[in-house]
Amino acid sequence: MAEKSDHFMMEFKGPAKQFVALVGDVGGAIRYELNKKMKKINDEKDSYYLETYYYSAKYGLKTFSALRDVTREFDAHNTSLMCMFVGYKSIDHLKDAKKVADAIKADTRVVVIDSLELCPEAEKVEEFASKNEFEVVYLHPNQQQRLDAESVSEKVGVDRLIETMEVCNWPWRVVNAFSRGPRSSFIDKQEGDILELNVKEDYVIEGATADSLMRNYKQWFNRTSDAKIPAPQHAERVHLSPDSPTTTEGTTNPDDVSISVDIDLVCTKNQEEKKSCEGKAKKQKSASAKHVKKD
Structure with a gap:
């Protein structure tokens, strides 16, 4: 126990x-x-x-x-x-x-x-x-x-x-x-x-x-x-009715009447940091390109 x-x-x-x-x-x-x-x-x-x-x-x-x-x-x-x-x-x-x-x-x-x-x-x-x-x-x-x-x-x-x-x-x-x-x-x-x-x-x-x-x-x-903070994920199985249009015609496979949905809950702070890093990388790349062109 x-x-x-x-x-x-x-x-x-x-x-x-x-x-x-x-x-x-x-x-x-x-x-x-x-x-x-x-x-x-x-x-x-x-x-x-x-x-x-x-x-x-x-x-x-x-x-x-x-x-x-x-x-x-x-x-x-x-x-x-x-x-x-x-x-x-x-x-x-x-x-x-x-x-x-x-x-x-x-x-x-x-x-x-x-x-x-x-x-x-x-x-x-x-x-x-x-x-x-x-x-x-x-x-x-x-x-x-x-x-x-x-x-x-x-x-x-x-x-x-x-x-x-x-x-x-x-x-x-x-x-x-x-x-x-x-x-x-x-x-x-x-x-x-x-x-x-x-x-x-x-x-x-x-x-x-x-x-x-x-x-x-x-x-x-x-x-x-x-x-x-890690971005948590929640996976949920969604059951559909057997006559759903997504069901494969002529089959009885139970996998044909359910789908899995993944929902990403992304931390805003992480996204902002990512954008900031991407922006800095672009500036550095641009500066390097100018420096090479000048040489």
Whole structure:
């Protein structure tokens, strides 16, 4: 079990504010595998944390035997269930899961299948998932699935489940990307507690928090010899309908109904430096040309 990092930023008091909803985990196989990989906060029951390059987040894990229990929990307490894992039972069960995921506004929805060999209708499940904003993850992938994933640098099994949590749009998280030093010094502490940000899609950081971020960025910039923030890339698989015009006519290859999109987020500072360097190079080349012509 992973221990809590000394630099873990999400040391907030009180229970978790956001949760993974684990539904229909008959026998507890999904939770068993997750507990091997998830980073647990040892002194808080069912509390875990994520710590990526870009953000940290604390979350809880709630298990439900039936979909109706998820809806009741959400309606009764307005619980933030941003990520939902559903143990596969049937296509009809998945249709109900889609309604529940929409109702609770789950950002990440995953149907978990034990193995390809134990799911004869896997093709129908994947077709339904691609049309209804679900991802299919096989908890115990076979050798061929592992090799196929490795060839395109994708994760499988419980590692992919953890990855789906990392890309979930958690409302409560703290931005990490500005510093690679000790993270505990990244955000100012207020009365001994680490500042927690409710970062939504349209959230704008301003005031004292923005000032704190800028101060720490300057400190990082001054102590880093090659002070350039890397340009992060996010690859997303976009599923198309089988009758899409991009589908190769007369084929049933699943690769024909999906494309991969790479989005480059380029640091403006790096671009400005690049333009500046290119401009200097042009001036030097021009000066050299004049000098040769004069000689």
